[in-house]
Amino acid sequence: xxxxxxxxxxxxxxxxxxxxxxxxxxxxxxxxxxxxxxxxxxxxxxxxxxxxxxxxxxxxxxxxxxxxxxxxxxxxxxxxxxxxxxxxxxxxxxxxxxxxxxxxxxxxxxxxxxxxxxxxxxxxxxxxxxxxxxxxxxxxxxxxxxxxxxxxxxxxxxxxxxxxxxxxxxxxxxxxxxxxxxxxxxxxxxxxxxxxxxxxxx
Amino acid sequence: xxxxxxxxxxxxxxxxxxxxxxxxxxxxxxxxxxxxxxxxxxxxxxxxxxxxxxxxxxxxxxxxxxxxxxxxxxxxxxxxxxxxxxxxxxxxxxxxxxxxxxxxxxxxxxxxxxxxxxxxxxxxxxxxxxxxxxxxxxxxxxxxxxxxxxxxxxxxxxxxxxxxxxxxxxxxxxxxxxxxxxx
Numbered sequence: 001x002x003x004x005x006x007x008x009x010x011x012x013x014x015x016x017x018x019x020x021x022x023x024x025x026x027x028x029x030x031x032x033x034x035x036x037x038x039x040x041x042x043x044x045x046x047x048x049x050x051x052x053x054x055x056x057x058x059x060x061x062x063x064x065x066x067x068x069x070x071x072x073x074x075x076x077x078x079x080x081x082x083x084x085x086x087x088x089x090x091x092x093x094x095x096x097x098x099x100x101x102x103x104x105x106x107x108x109x110x111x112x113x114x115x116x117x118x119x120x121x122x123x124x125x126x127x128x129x130x131x132x133x134x135x136x137x138x139x140x141x142x143x144x145x146x147x148x149x150x151x152x153x154x155x156x157x158x159x160x161x162x163x164x165x166x167x168x169x170x171x172x173x174x175x176x177x178x179x180x181x182x183x184x185x186x187x188x189x190x191x192x193x194x195x196x197x198x199x200x201x202x
Numbered sequence: 203x204x205x206x207x208x209x210x211x212x213x214x215x216x217x218x219x220x221x222x223x224x225x226x227x228x229x230x231x232x233x234x235x236x237x238x239x240x241x242x243x244x245x246x247x248x249x250x251x252x253x254x255x256x257x258x259x260x261x262x263x264x265x266x267x268x269x270x271x272x273x274x275x276x277x278x279x280x281x282x283x284x285x286x287x288x289x290x291x292x293x294x295x296x297x298x299x300x301x302x303x304x305x306x307x308x309x310x311x312x313x314x315x316x317x318x319x320x321x322x323x324x325x326x327x328x329x330x331x332x333x334x335x336x337x338x339x340x341x342x343x344x345x346x347x348x349x350x351x352x353x354x355x356x357x358x359x360x361x362x363x364x365x366x367x368x369x370x371x372x373x374x375x376x377x378x379x380x381x382x383x384x385x
Contacts, residue, residue: 053303113366113367114369157344
């Protein structure tokens with residue numbers, strides 16, 4: 001069975017390799033990426049994350065923040081919409097990541113070392129946005145959070161063979177709130193009320 | 203191309219090293235449209251790809267052999283290198299980048315063993331073509347430290363050791379590297 005490209009392996013010494021070969025036949029199952037990452041700094045001699053490039057910044061999907069406002073008058077109204085919105089990290093393996101321990105710590109160390117700022121596990125943005133809304137219109141606010149994506153490879157060295165091997169490589173991608181300080185898009189929207197909404201006006 | 207293994211621990215003769223270098227001189231031409239290359243310091247085999255992820259996957263593929271293949275490799279090495287005691291399988295040793303923060307073209311080297319940390323240079327590699335005087339960031343893999351030199355065969359000034367992911371090698375050696383050593 002050929003190893004999958006993202007879970008390659010190597011042995012660190014011929015002597016140990018022979019022991020492994022004797023003890024671990026070809027039928028040994030492969031661990032999942034999740035299993036491997038759970039071993040990072042929790043069963044490994046070393047666990048290092050190697051980024052494969054600079055952070056990639058992108059705009060997350062637009063989503064409504066705060067409540068909608070309803071103008072039930074015949075004139076233009078200015079509403080204050082107060083909102084608070086939290087953007088959190090996620091990753092390609094789908095397991096919770098804390099930067100204080102385990103693979104998350106290895107990631108955070110490498111990230112800070114490489115890009116000279118701290119990985120944000122979450123970011124909460126709070127604002128009051130003015131929304132000008134025409135007669136019998138609904139107004140609301142949308143935010144498009146600025147995000148960043150960092151990908152690379154974990155290199156894990158085990159003191160004793162793990163699934164028959166001393167070294168494992170694990171692909172990984174993390175996404176989280178951008179740390180570059182650039183501004184993000186916050187947009188007001190308006191639409192006409194539906195008949196049902198108009199009927200609900202006092 | 204000047205890929206070669208400095209086989210201090212393996213006891214190779216100067217003649218052996220020269221033979222390896224000569225064989226590699228006729229190797230794969232630099233691929234202008236494939237900016238992410240990998241090369242074996244053991245065999246000199248070089249491949250280039252259009253994406254870094256593909257290149258790293260390929261490097262891992264080269265280092266990730268089946269148990270049967272490992273047996274074959276070890277048997278082969280033991281028969282051809284009676285003095286081999288540490289080599290068992292290939293592993294990624296380091297990646298070099300054209301730009302800061304690991305940007306641009308990449309060059310990943312892999313070899314047949316970890317560094318023995320005995321104070322001697324384990325591997326030596328001479329860059330060629332577009333890679334001469336181009337490196338701005340480096341990542342040591344395995345347990346090896348990376349040293350950068352502005353002349354071939356570890357000649358001239360020296361900078362290092364780079365022991366961890368380094369997004370910028372610094373003004374002293376930026377865009378000056380012609381050869382690298384792993385220790």
